Amino acid sequence: MTSGGSRLPIWQMLGLVLFVVMLASERTDANYLTTDFYDQSCPQALSIVQRKVDEFIEADRGLAGALLRLHFHDCFVRGCDGSVLVNSTEDSLAEKDALLNKGSLRGFEEIDAIKMELECACPGVVSCADILALVARDATAKVGGYGWPVFLGRIDGAGSVGEEVNGSLPERTDNYTTLVANFARRGLDAKDMVILSGSHTIGVAHCGAFFERLYNFEGTNKTDPSMDASLATFLKKRCPIDKPFGLMALGGTNGTFDTDYYQNLLTKRGLLESDVTLTSDPYGLEIVTKAVEDPSWFLTEFGISMIKMGFIEGTHPYGWRKHCAVIEPREK
Numbered sequence: 001m002t003s004g005g006s007r008l009p010i011w012q013m014l015g016l017v018l019f020v021v022m023l024a025s026e027r028t029d030a031n032y033l034t035t036d037f038y039d040q041s042c043p044q045a046l047s048i049v050q051r052k053v054d055e056f057i058e059a060d061r062g063l064a065g066a067l068l069r070l071h072f073h074d075c076f077v078r079g080c081d082g083s084v085l086v087n088s089t090e091d092s093l094a095e096k097d098a099l100l101n102k103g104s105l106r107g108f109e110e111i112d113a114i115k116m117e118l119e120c121a122c123p124g125v126v127s128c129a130d131i132l133a134l135v136a137r138d139a140t141a142k143v144g145g146y147g148w149p150v151f152l153g154r155i156d157g158a159g160s161v162g163e164e165v166n167g168s169l170p171e172r173t174d175n176y177t178t179l180v181a182n183f184a185r186r187g188l189d190a191k192d193m194v195i196l197s198g199s200h201t202i203g204v205a206h207c208g209a210f211f212e213r214l215y216n217f218e219g220t221n222k223t224d225p226s227m228d229a230s231l232a233t234f235l236k237k238r239c240p241i242d243k244p245f246g247l248m249a250l251g252g253t254n255g256t257f258d259t260d261y262y263q264n265l266l267t268k269r270g271l272l273e274s275d276v277t278l279t280s281d282p283y284g285l286e287i288v289t290k291a292v293e294d295p296s297w298f299l300t301e302f303g304i305s306m307i308k309m310g311f312i313e314g315t316h317p318y319g320w321r322k323h324c325a326v327i328e329p330r331e332k
């Protein structure tokens with residue numbers, strides 16, 4: 001068992017194992033992934049990643065959200081292929097420098113440091129895409145979430161195209177229907193969407209990400225009436241209109257992976273429009289309510305949906321990379 005997975009109570013582990021067996025037998029995309037992929041080629045890979053993630057988060061707890069988010073932004077553009085880590089070149093804008101990511105995604109130096117250690121231990125073996133999948137699990141478990149078995153063997157992609165980020169990633173102003181449709185394009189259902197949004201129980205948003213709700217709701221110069229009034233007052237103080245780059249915690253218990261995010265949604269204290277919209281739909285509301293009533297159900301479901309997300313297959317498989325930020329020309 002992986003050390004992250006061992007934080008899961010046994011009865012939930014059984015449910016997970018059943019799900020995983022079902023997934024492995026039914027899925028067609030990326031069904032070559034296995035949990036033991038590096039057992040022979042790099043037996044220490046998983047413990048190296050976990051040790052580094054522990055170190056980074058012990059030094060800065062706020063990194064957990066950043067590290068979890070990278071896997072999501074990777075998987076939703078060209079599949080889980082490490083493309084989010086690639087640097088722009090003189091003549092091409094990479095995903096990380098596209099508008100939706102630039103100045104917002106963090107954790108690249110930490111991924112590079114992990115990759116470097118893996119290259120020392122087992123040169124040429126572990127893919128950047130797999131590092132992101134492992135890091136997402138270990139970061140979640142480190143700040144209070146449950147671990148889950150991580151399926152491995154992803155192939156790093158051939159490129160990273162900034163223009164593809166628009167239209168691929170969900171946007172903070174998307175409504176419930178649009179969010180469900182976006183996730184459906186990757187084989188993820190409405191439940192996965194609501195459960196994975198639970199990531200916003202950790203991490204931060206820039207003030208500008210919810211300025212419309214504070215200062216110009218639907219172009220009216222008013223505050224979104226669906227926002228709790230005391231929260232609006234608080235946010236206006238913390239996020240004055242001339243300071244869009246200030247940071248605000250997304251969840252309620254700053255930095256712990258729990259269900260306070262969903263609790264906030266039920267009490268009109270959600271931050272982003274895409275958060276608030278989850279309770280606008282009866283099914284979304286049902287999932288949110290269930291998560292609040294049964295946190296351990298949410299923590300288990302989160303792992304299941306993360307496994308599903310991690311199966312989104314890369315569309316441009318290429319091969320292994322020495323530096324996650326650079327796609328080396330192929331020899332021969």
Ligand code: HEM
Pocket residue numbers: 062064065066068069072103104105106170171172173174179193196197199200202203204205206207209250272274
């Ligand atoms: C449902 C659609 C989603 C939308 C529209 C969305 C949007 C956003 C936005 C606007 C931010 C703030 C960025 C900033 O201001 O710099 C954010 C932060 C974050 N998102 Fe999402 N997100 C979504 C789903 C997800 C999913 C599926 C995950 C992970 C599985 C995730 C993980 C995070 C995390 C952890 C942060 C905090 C990042 C940090 O602290 O650096 N989000 N998201």
Ligand SMILES: *[C@@H]1O[C@H](CO)[C@@H](O)[C@H](O)[C@H]1NC(C)=O
Pocket residue numbers: 061062248249254255
């Ligand atoms: C949340 O935690 C981070 C890191 O521990 C800290 O820098 C930040 O000021 C905290 N934010 C709030 C709103 O408490």
Ligand SMILES: *[C@@H]1O[C@H](CO)[C@@H](O)[C@H](O)[C@H]1NC(C)=O
Pocket residue numbers: 093098099100162163166
């Ligand atoms: C994406 O869309 C935004 C606005 O919709 C635009 O400003 C930006 O240039 C587009 N492309 C990239 C690569 O960010």
Ligand SMILES: *[C@@H]1O[C@H](CO)[C@@H](O)[C@H](O)[C@H]1NC(C)=O
Pocket residue numbers: 175176177178
């Ligand atoms: C959701 O957004 C889409 C695209 O902007 C729009 O066409 C649709 O009418 C919206 N749905 C609801 C229920 O507001």
Ligand SMILES: *[C@@H]1O[C@H](CO)[C@@H](O)[C@H](O)[C@H]1NC(C)=O
Pocket residue numbers: 219220221
């Ligand atoms: C919003 O406020 C600004 C500045 O106070 C004003 O110029 C603008 O006309 C207002 N817009 C609306 C729709 O009330």
Ligand SMILES: *[C@@H]1O[C@H](CO)[C@@H](O)[C@H](O)[C@H]1NC(C)=O
Pocket residue numbers: 087323325326
């Ligand atoms: C990628 O870009 C970052 C930021 O500009 C830089 O620090 C890093 O060295 C680059 N990585 C490589 C391998 O060139």
